[in-house]
Amino acid sequence: MTDTKEFGTRHLTSCRICGGNDLVEYLDLGNQPPANSFLAPDKTETEKFFPLKVALCRTCGLSQLLDVVAGEDIFDDYLYLASTSQALCDHYAALVADALQRFGYEDGALMADIGCNDGIMLKRYPEDRFRLLGIDPSSAGEYARQAGFEVIDGFFDEALGKQLAASHGPASIITATNVFAHVDDIRSFTAGIRAWLSSDGVYIAEFPYLGDMLDRCYFDTIYHEHLSYLALTPLTRLFADLGLRAFRVERTEVGASGPALRLFTCLKDSTHQTDDTITEMLADEKSWGVAEPDRYQEFAARVVAVKDALLSQIASLRQEGHRIGAYCAPAKGNTLLNYLGLTADDIEAVSDNNELKIGTLTPGSHIPVISEGDFQNAGVSHALLLAWNYAEYFMENSEYIKAGGKFIIPLPDPVIKP
Ligand SMILES: [Zn+2]
Structure with a gap:
């Protein structure tokens, strides 16, 4: 990459999924501070603003921010505690119950949540049946630790995925809700999932869907923490490159940022069957032109x-x-x-x-x-x-x-x- 650095941002010149250079800017929301940086009343003088512009990669169809704000400017004043939302607690309870029923993992299996925040997802598993592990680089992870969970303090990537596979064994369920779109090096993150999943394991990711953002004009899902605006087409390419396969996708109406996709991914050769939800969504994205600027x-x-x-x-x-x-x-x-x-x-x-x-x-x-x-x-x-x-x-x-x-x-x- 030949990206340039200025004012704590990295300006993208190539796509984070495919590496292509054909990026077309289509929306400019002006200069804004990071959306989670609520301020003490005496701190307004030192507030930092960064460009908020979105571009389309015409090669793979990924929408992405053109300027990546440095991690230290994003997480410094991070105050979002997921469990303060009862609606979100209910939503994740349903996710966990559905996954346990659908995949039937045995007691003692390892269940992990990346970006575990205050433990909102881990708390939805039945007590004492599974090994539970959280990963979170923000101060919110401390609240999960206080609730009794083991929490790794770090950004998930390929190195951490390999390390956890060695230290904790393969994972049966890895959840990452409202995380995937935040990841700058999405290839390394995905390679980490590949390294850590068990042979019948499932990576369940929830993220706002690009199609909903476009259809329903949900432009407020665009902020500096959300580096990518994800659709199935570019993700399919990413997974295929790295030995994974998306096998099921669901639309869900209540995610952390509104309507979302719930995407189920497994190892390429796993026994999970790819169902029609995947082929239908890919066909739909092709028909509306996911990689075309119009x-x-x-x-x-x-x-x-x-x-x-x-x-x-x-x-x-x-x-x-x-x-x-x-x-x-x-x-x-x-x-x-x-x-x-x-x-x-x-x-x-x-x-x-x-x-x-x-x-x-x-x-x-x-x-x-x-x-x-x-x-x-x-x-x-x-x-x-x-x-x-x-x-x-x-x-x-x-x-x-x-x-x-x-x-x-x-x-x-x-x-x-x-
Ligand atoms: Zn691309």
């Missing part, structure tokens, strides 16, 4: 239209005397807030139930994060729902809605509910 240019135009619609909606609500807040502070909400250029002048406060975020400012937009209780007393009439993927859940369960509040649901098309 569809991506349409998406970029739609992103601009959503921005214009949201800004005029918020402006007219404010003119009518309404007071606007935002509900939930997920990482992706910061892409939306920063791309729209919203600040504390427009959005009074953001509610969140993560204690580590309460009292901070949102990165870039510098909107105060307050507790849900304080938010309800703040007199906000309309709340921009940044965790729009949980809209149904919050419409039924949030105290803010029960007390008469309204959501502005931003995507795919802005709408006010109820």
Whole structure:
């Protein structure tokens, strides 16, 4: 690679899957701080901003960020604790139950979770039946350790995969939810999976699907932590190169970043049969032109239209005397807030139930994060729902809605509910 380094970023000149140089930029979301870098109120002066641009590799069909932010700028202020979301706990409980039933591994098998965060996935396995191992380079891994799990502190790659195969034996299930798209050296990561999986083992990855992002205009899934916007076509090429095979894919509606793919991968010669879900999705991606720029240019135009619609909606609500807040502070909400250029002048406060975020400012937009209780007393009439993927859940369960509040649901098309 001949990438150039400046301001803590590495500018990509070749595709991270196929090495091709035919990269076509199709979306520019401006300069933004890393989406998880919530700030102490006295730290706004030293905040760092980085380009947020997406390009298509016309050789293999991989969408990827053109600028990779250095790891130390991403994980420094990492505050995301997965278990604070009950919906996510339920989602992973279903994933584990399905995998155990589908593959029937024997007691004592090794189950690993890469990017284990606070142990949200490991906690979903039945107690004392399997050997459980987490891997996490962020400070969130400490919470899993405190919950009693063995956690390796490191970035997963080929070397670590080989090392763990030697020290812990082959893995039956390796899960990586909301991780695969974050990995810069995706070839080394995948080679590590190849080295560690047992002969009938399964790598289960969940990640936002490029097709959903394009179809439903979910551009807020784009942030510096997400280096790749994955589709099955480029992944099939990656797996084939490295001795693996995707054998089943499912669409799922509740992932850590919204709608996602759940992809099941095994060793190339494993007995798991490749089913129709794989051939159908590959055919679909070919038909809409996963490696052709047209569809991506349409998406970029739609992103601009959503921005214009949201800004005029918020402006007219404010003119009518309404007071606007935002509900939930997920990482992706910061892409939306920063791309729209919203600040504390427009959005009074953001509610969140993560204690580590309460009292901070949102990165870039510098909107105060307050507790849900304080938010309800703040007199906000309309709340921009940044965790729009949980809209149904919050419409039924949030105290803010029960007390008469309204959501502005931003995507795919802005709408006010109820
Ligand atoms: Zn490529």
